[in-house]
Amino acid sequence: MAERTGHAGxxxxxxxxxxxxxxxxQANDIRSARMYLQKAVASASKPEHAAAARLGLSACYxxxxxxxxxxxxxxxxxxxxxxxxxxxxxxxxxxxxxxAGGK
Numbered sequence: 052m053a054e055r056t057g058h059a060g061x062x063x064x065x066x067x068x069x070x071x072x073x074x075x076x077q078a079n080d081i082r083s084a085r086m087y088l089q090k091a092v093a094s095a096s097k098p099e100h101a102a103a104a105r106l107g108l109s110a111c112y113x114x115x116x117x118x119x120x121x122x123x124x125x126x127x128x129x130x131x132x133x134x135x136x137x138x139x140x141x142x143x144x145x146x147x148x149x150x151a152g153g154k
Contacts, residue, residue: 065094065104072107076114085111092124098133106141113148122149 072087088111091104105124112121128134128142148154 063100065091065096065100068094069100069103069107072104076107076111081111081114098131099135099138102128102131102134102138102142106138106145109145113145113153116153118149118153121145125149 068087068091072084072091075081075084075087085108088104088108091100092108095101095104105128109121109124109128112118112124125142125145128138129146134142
């Protein structure tokens, strides 16, 4: 599914999914956060949205200590082109955390 844009300033569907996923994550409703972040991953067409969605979803998995699910998402961000530096740095930090076994 491609990103859809409404009227000017409305934002994108992907941005809405990211916002909802992050809000649920902050409220420790990981199941709902994962649902919205999975939708964000599926709908993202811009590198910064794809990276943010994958890192957010990875954070959910890491909170559940599911390193097996988090690692491919984090590694895919580290391999992406056009990712903003702060998201690339977050991906590298998450890779190190996963490699250290969550320590």
